[in-house]
Amino acid sequence: MTENNIVLEARGITKQFPGVLANDQVDFDLRNGEIHALLGENGAGKTTLMNILYGLYHQDAGEVFLNGQPIEIHSSRDSIKAGIGMVHQHFMLVPVFSVAENIMLGDEITRLGMILDEKAVAKRVLELSRQYGLDVDPQALVGQLPVGVQQRVEIIKTLYRDASILILDEPTAVLTPQEAEDLFRIMHELTERGVSIIFITHKLKEVLAIADRITVMRAGKVIGTVTPKETSEQKLATMMVGRDVILTVDKGLSQPGEEVLKVDRLKVHDFRGLEVVREVSFEVRAGEVLGIAGVQGNGQTELVEALTGLRPTASGRMLFAGKDLTGKPPRPLTETGMAHVPEDRQRHGLVLNFSVADNMVLNTYYRPPFARFGVMQPEAIDANARNLVKEFDVRTPSPFVAVSKLSGGNQQKVIVARELSHGVKLLLANQPTRGLDVGSIEYIHQEIVAMRDRGVGVLLVSAELDEIMALSDRIAVMYHGQIVTTVDAKKVTREQLGLWMAGARPEE
Amino acid sequence: MRQLAGKIGEGLKNSLPSAVNSLLVPLLAVLTAVVLGGIVIALAGGNPFLAYVGLFQGAFGNARAISETAIWATPYIFAGLAVALAFKGGLFNIGAEGQLAFGAVVSALIGYALPGWLGFDLPAIIHIPFAILCGGLTGALWAAIPGFLKAYTGGHEVINTIMMNYIALNLTSFLLNGPMKDPNPNNVIARTPVIAESARLAPLFEGYRIHWGFLLALLVAFLVWVLLWKTTLGFEIRTVGANPDAARYAGINVKRTIVLTMALSGLLAGMAGTIEVTALNHRHELGFSIGYGFDAIAIALLGKTHPLGVVIAAILFGAMRNGATRMQFLTQIPVDVISVIQALILLFVAADAIIRYIYRIRAASERVVLTRGWGG
Amino acid sequence: MDWKRFLFILLVIAVLFGAVVLVGMVKQEPIIIIASMLATTITVATPLTLGALSGLFCERSGVVNIGIEGMMLTAAFFGWLAAIYMSSIFGFPALPSLLVGVFFAIVSGGLMALLHAALSVTFKVDQIIGGTVINILAIGITGFLNRQLFFESGSVFGGTVPHGPGTLPNILIPVGQGVKAICGWFGPSESCLTFANSMDKIFSQGPITYAAILLVILSHFVLFKTTWGLRTRSVGEHPRAADTVGINVAKMRYANVILGGMLAGLGGAYFTLESVPSFEPLMTNGRGFIALAAMIFGNWTPFGAWAASLVFGAAQAMQINMQVFRDVIPPQWAFLQVSYVVGLAPYILTMLILTGIIGKTIPPAADGVPYEK
Numbered sequence A: 001m002t003e004n005n006i007v008l009e010a011r012g013i014t015k016q017f018p019g020v021l022a023n024d025q026v027d028f029d030l031r032n033g034e035i036h037a038l039l040g041e042n043g044a045g046k047t048t049l050m051n052i053l054y055g056l057y058h059q060d061a062g063e064v065f066l067n068g069q070p071i072e073i074h075s076s077r078d079s080i081k082a083g084i085g086m087v088h089q090h091f092m093l094v095p096v097f098s099v100a101e102n103i104m105l106g107d108e109i110t111r112l113g114m115i116l117d118e119k120a121v122a123k124r125v126l127e128l129s130r131q132y133g134l135d136v137d138p139q140a141l142v143g144q145l146p147v148g149v150q151q152r153v154e155i156i157k158t159l160y161r162d163a164s165i166l167i168l169d170e171p172t173a174v175l176t177p178q179e180a181e182d183l184f185r186i187m188h189e190l191t192e193r194g195v196s197i198i199f200i201t202h203k204l205k206e207v208l209a210i211a212d213r214i215t216v217m218r219a220g221k222v223i224g225t226v227t228p229k230e231t232s233e234q235k236l237a238t239m240m241v242g243r244d245v246i247l248t249v250d251k252g253l254s255q256p257g258e259e260v261l262k263v264d265r266l267k268v269h270d271f272r273g274l275e276v277v278r279e280v281s282f283e284v285r286a287g288e289v290l291g292i293a294g295v296q297g298n299g300q301t302e303l304v305e306a307l308t309g310l311r312p313t314a315s316g317r318m319l320f321a322g323k324d325l326t327g328k329p330p331r332p333l334t335e336t337g338m339a340h341v342p343e344d345r346q347r348h349g350l351v352l353n354f355s356v357a358d359n360m361v362l363n364t365y366y367r368p369p370f371a372r373f374g375v376m377q378p379e380a381i382d383a384n385a386r387n388l389v390k391e392f393d394v395r396t397p398s399p400f401v402a403v404s405k406l407s408g409g410n411q412q413k414v415i416v417a418r419e420l421s422h423g424v425k426l427l428l429a430n431q432p433t434r435g436l437d438v439g440s441i442e443y444i445h446q447e448i449v450a451m452r453d454r455g456v457g458v459l460l461v462s463a464e465l466d467e468i469m470a471l472s473d474r475i476a477v478m479y480h481g482q483i484v485t486t487v488d489a490k491k492v493t494r495e496q497l498g499l500w501m502a503g504a505r506p507e508e
Numbered sequence B: 001m002r003q004l005a006g007k008i009g010e011g012l013k014n015s016l017p018s019a020v021n022s023l024l025v026p027l028l029a030v031l032t033a034v035v036l037g038g039i040v041i042a043l044a045g046g047n048p049f050l051a052y053v054g055l056f057q058g059a060f061g062n063a064r065a066i067s068e069t070a071i072w073a074t075p076y077i078f079a080g081l082a083v084a085l086a087f088k089g090g091l092f093n094i095g096a097e098g099q100l101a102f103g104a105v106v107s108a109l110i111g112y113a114l115p116g117w118l119g120f121d122l123p124a125i126i127h128i129p130f131a132i133l134c135g136g137l138t139g140a141l142w143a144a145i146p147g148f149l150k151a152y153t154g155g156h157e158v159i160n161t162i163m164m165n166y167i168a169l170n171l172t173s174f175l176l177n178g179p180m181k182d183p184n185p186n187n188v189i190a191r192t193p194v195i196a197e198s199a200r201l202a203p204l205f206e207g208y209r210i211h212w213g214f215l216l217a218l219l220v221a222f223l224v225w226v227l228l229w230k231t232t233l234g235f236e237i238r239t240v241g242a243n244p245d246a247a248r249y250a251g252i253n254v255k256r257t258i259v260l261t262m263a264l265s266g267l268l269a270g271m272a273g274t275i276e277v278t279a280l281n282h283r284h285e286l287g288f289s290i291g292y293g294f295d296a297i298a299i300a301l302l303g304k305t306h307p308l309g310v311v312i313a314a315i316l317f318g319a320m321r322n323g324a325t326r327m328q329f330l331t332q333i334p335v336d337v338i339s340v341i342q343a344l345i346l347l348f349v350a351a352d353a354i355i356r357y358i359y360r361i362r363a364a365s366e367r368v369v370l371t372r373g374w375g376g
Numbered sequence C: 001m002d003w004k005r006f007l008f009i010l011l012v013i014a015v016l017f018g019a020v021v022l023v024g025m026v027k028q029e030p031i032i033i034i035a036s037m038l039a040t041t042i043t044v045a046t047p048l049t050l051g052a053l054s055g056l057f058c059e060r061s062g063v064v065n066i067g068i069e070g071m072m073l074t075a076a077f078f079g080w081l082a083a084i085y086m087s088s089i090f091g092f093p094a095l096p097s098l099l100v101g102v103f104f105a106i107v108s109g110g111l112m113a114l115l116h117a118a119l120s121v122t123f124k125v126d127q128i129i130g131g132t133v134i135n136i137l138a139i140g141i142t143g144f145l146n147r148q149l150f151f152e153s154g155s156v157f158g159g160t161v162p163h164g165p166g167t168l169p170n171i172l173i174p175v176g177q178g179v180k181a182i183c184g185w186f187g188p189s190e191s192c193l194t195f196a197n198s199m200d201k202i203f204s205q206g207p208i209t210y211a212a213i214l215l216v217i218l219s220h221f222v223l224f225k226t227t228w229g230l231r232t233r234s235v236g237e238h239p240r241a242a243d244t245v246g247i248n249v250a251k252m253r254y255a256n257v258i259l260g261g262m263l264a265g266l267g268g269a270y271f272t273l274e275s276v277p278s279f280e281p282l283m284t285n286g287r288g289f290i291a292l293a294a295m296i297f298g299n300w301t302p303f304g305a306w307a308a309s310l311v312f313g314a315a316q317a318m319q320i321n322m323q324v325f326r327d328v329i330p331p332q333w334a335f336l337q338v339s340y341v342v343g344l345a346p347y348i349l350t351m352l353i354l355t356g357i358i359g360k361t362i363p364p365a366a367d368g369v370p371y372e373k
Helices: A046-053 A076-081 A099-104 A118-132 A147-160 A177-192 A204-210 A233-241 A300-307 A330-336 A345-349 A378-391 A408-420 A438-453 A465-471 A494-501 B002-015 B024-043 B048-060 B063-088 B096-118 B124-153 B157-177 B212-230 B232-242 B244-249 B254-281 B292-302 B307-331 B337-350 B352-359 C003-024 C030-060 C068-089 C094-122 C127-151 C175-185 C190-202 C207-225 C227-237 C239-244 C249-275 C287-297 C302-324 C331-337 C345-354
Strands: A006-017 A020-031 A035-040 A061-066 A069-071 A084-087 A165-169 A196-201 A213-218 A221-226 A259-269 A275-285 A289-293 A313-320 A338-341 A426-430 A457-461 A474-479 A482-488
Touching (some): A006 A046, A020 A196, A035 A046, A035 A233, A084 A147, A099 A118, A118 A147, A177 A196, A177 A204, A177 A494, A196 A204, A259 A457, A275 A457, A289 A494, A300 A313, A338 A408, A438 A457, A438 A465, A457 A465, B024 B292, B024 B337, B024 B352, B048 B063, B063 B212, B063 B232, B063 B292, B096 B124, B096 B254, B096 B292, B124 B157, B124 B254, B212 B254, B212 B307, B232 B254, B244 B254, B254 B292, B292 B307, C003 C030, C030 C068, C030 C207, C030 C249, C030 C302, C094 C249, C175 C190, C207 C249, C207 C302, C239 C249, C302 C345
Parallel strands (some): A035 A196, A035 A213, A084 A165, A165 A196, A338 A426
Antiparallel strands (some): A006 A061, A061 A069, A259 A275, A474 A482
């Protein structure tokens, strides 16, 4: 096996979806034993290309070659047979199944042709995990495992099917920096044993750290393939976006005013009744951004839900604008001046089949001028929508189209416009830029900083460490339901934050 | 066959203005069901053309036929609105049947017993509205129970409203065979005594049975439209129906809205029963309403859960029920065939994908969620 | 099944049995009453058990099925129709006619399920509405054909309902014989013989009833121990995960829904071929919906569903057995004689159970969600 042996090649792949050309004449090749990163923004066509290689979609034009031979991949069964394995961004694991059940699913070891032989599977799993240093317990229920371990299960799943080509779709999105390091170690281990890896990501630093080659995609096209040696973060960003990108957010010094939010020893339970926010205390001042850093699932979601009245608090207090509003439902909080950009915009933030105009009064519909004596006032609602559409640059054909017709970035702008349109003292933004294109991200970052400069207190929750570091004045690190420490954003390094996010204790 | 159907679909789509285009699927659903119904009639040995001529004559052939169609349509409008309103709020009320029966029982009771309890005769201007109101409120209460269980315990309203139907059926049987049975010694039927003159809703015209209840139904349909699209309560109901999570986020009291939506839905269903008693039968008799609640689901869906659509669909269903007798007279095909045709209409309206497939109409871009599974 | 749920089931059954024993004690020995209650409970639980298993296969594969009622009703009618055709038109003896009837019941249940699968899997119709369509269609078709075939002059049966082939005969498992033999060793005593006779009562059931119990065990095995079961559950929990490992989601769902329809069909056969030898419109009387509640209460497991079905069976058995003691019911309990009131028990029990006061159960994660690639 030589280094330059091409194991998988895609030539001229084109895929059209209604209204979008997702892949336009895409060429891509993977050499034996290499880590080839595929870099691009959300919607650049990376996942479409991989879904074609994995047989979930079929290309409209173009060819795929395996070890130089053309192959037709019509289903995941074909690709599995060809030795291709894929670890999806959202894990393809059944939470209520055991590790062994998940691994064997679709490729079961049986007795008499139909009775499951779990013992044989467990044995095979243990073999594989020993061979590749992937530690798992075959009997454990997947839903009870931490995400890092679930990812290992996904990798074993592909190895169980004798995959020699591995596609990893945004594998580090859910990991701490330390867990990501561990994953990189495993990736090297795999390539040493002859596995070739396609590594999909939008994180520039990781690509430079681990990839042998980097292919950048934008708007369905391949922009170019480079090696880490000949490029830099700035160059990659420019390739990705198509113009020069400012990687940092321009912001002046903050001028913190009085305290707008004080959280005192707050405890919150999740839906199973487990305590997921454990005696959290902090405060947010007017005119500052407090960022909450942490790996997803460490209680941030529940914390924000409790603060915004969507989830009951178990104990502790929340003072907002000087009033004790602990456990109050959303309406009085909104009326006191709380704005909330929710984590899941389609689930909480919008009613998708309502018009843009209706969504812009979703939580103010009942008060003048939008309603009088219980009767809606369409003129006022329309006027409001027209103003906000203009002010926040929402790209929509008209304020009366259903908000579901808008792009993700514009949907988020509808939410931001609505939330910032009524007297705001505090902005709670949870993952405000997740899944958005760079243009929208820049816009929303500017809005957040602008709000801060106008004297609004901002509580920012994000799993993107870069976002937290770019926007925050102070950073609180959340781990396992507790705030580990709160530090000045200017005086902390990425590495230090990463350690705290992984559970390290700060020295007193 | 499908070639032809595809041409029909295309032709219709091109010739109709766009506003009518949204009605294309319901229209084609009815058309398809009528064609299939004709095949069923032919298989049963009848002449389908004669049958449909009979159906039309029986429904609209003369003034009396039209009057009778309106009578049939009246409870359908109320019950259809009941189901449609619940759908708008994200709830599936399969219990219109029971709410209707209980509404009828109570309004009958007020109708025949209230003067006796009070010891004096009431003027019609008070007695009629009071009987209707009590019947409607009974329906509202009966429906509020599954609404409450849905909002506060998560018990699914589909099964609960069905259970409430059986409970209502048993209880009304008990009442009409026992405490409320017509004491006339010649009576062997499970029915109430006749209601007082002062509780009877008058006919619209001398010599015809069409009554004020029909106009009331049209007025109520208009009011439901105003409620849903012009008031903040309607906005809340629609928001809860479209996305309960977003509704909670927006500060709407979701639980209260669910109970209220079910109660309003039950109110409308209860009125369906109460109008039958005060305007038409002048008593409640066991089994008069078999199937109204289920027909109401088809009507609500055929009318695309819009009040105007519900009125049109209700008149269509009323016409079919009314015309069926003449159809049977002409072709010897039992009136029950109407149930098959109506079930087919429901099938094609619910599964508009089938209609779109047959007639090659492009799918609507968004799916409207009407109900949710057990998880919610 | 958790112990709390199990305890609740035992408790409810004990209360229902106890009530009948208390009322009937003056007239009959408790052991006889209990045996009679037990026998009735097992019998009337049959359509519920089969309905619940039907729902189980559908929902484990991710398709909500509220059309069980309609599938059972259709099967009850067509099974009965086939049996009557066999016996009175083709002149076959009773037993083969009835078995052909059972076959057609299963087939017609499967066909209704095929429609439900097409609606929910292929056409992605809202599954609860799809199920309602099945129910209404079933009422329409059976009502129309029943009238057209039997009550119209000039129809196939000339306006009368012909003599049917009766019902499937009970099969006696000779447990009572065994008890009698044991009694013989100790010298026969009155109570021992009573016990033996009671056993005969309990272990004399129709073939569909026995089949239902065997199917509970078989369903458990299939769902939790075989490839088919693993794949079915994966499709109901996380269809995309199943798809990515090469499992055909649509095919699995079709197969399970049709299998479920066939089980409902067997449940429908119980009404007209095992319980009574006739068909009446709407005769399933909500049993399909109660079966659904039993499945939910049984936490989507075969044994759980069976246990819950027995609770409903016991409630119905109470109503039936109370009739026997009509004359000995004390006057202050007279309202219980009105079967309408006792008849409410299963429905109220259903609603109570769905409130989750005995603990909530968790449906398969993808239950009711159409799979979009």
